[in-house]
Amino acid sequence: MAACWPRRRGQPCPPRSSPTRPDVSRPRAGLRIRICALALGLACSLLTARASLAAPFDSWAAVVVAGDSKGSLGGPTEAFDNARRDIAKAFSDLGLAPGQIAQFSVRPEAERALKPQKASARAIYEALGDLAPEAAGCLVYFTSHGDPRGVLVDDQILPPSILGLMLDRSCGAKPTVVVISACFSGVFVPALAKPNRMILTAARPDRTSFGCGESDTYPYFDACFLSALGEVGDFIALGRAVGLCVREREQAAGLTPPSEPQVWIGPQLRPVLPLLTFPQPPSR
16 A cells, blocks of 8 residues: 555555546637637628629619710611610619619600600719619610710710719719710720729720611611620620620721720729629520
């Protein structure tokens, strides 16, 4: 038997006790709870991010404007309203809610079903002011005649500087894609260029565009925009595809000088655009 020390002579050793061990069950349980909470939070974040990427445009707002109803020779044409109607439908197919798309026409009374608003700079600005504050981004599309001063909206020229102010005060720093389908529409690039914007125009600042005649279904640029939307995955690829399509159509028709559509992408928006993918059409 092992001796115990210190003790007085004649006194027995005290009973041997078991060594005391710390209770680690509670800290371990707390750690497990924290790990589970962290994993659950991460899973929720991934699901939210995946859902956002799956429908990247469902919280965006759009304004689509047909700025004229006359062809290049002065007679009536459906080209601009056809484009306006089908561009709005294409934006809806991207995921935008119908209530987040405002359409404008110089003759809204001709379409009672869709009920576009009467086109004017003030009405367009007010629509942007109503839609943009709650939106994650803005899509703005004009199809009309143009000249070196700007784009025609009914019987008034909307200059680049005024459209720039309208966008600054409505969409602000939000991701914004602006498309101007008109002759000489390249004049809009310098005034609208901001780090958060992408600008597509149907022509250089000193060139006309084509397809605005009385018998045309769409202007060339709008037709190419609509066809390319179903073939590419994002706006960067769309800009390239539309330019190629327009060039091929003009060459096939023997039209010169070429309109040379313009594309400008701001440095803040460029890395974001590949994440804003278009829905893929169902496989045939």
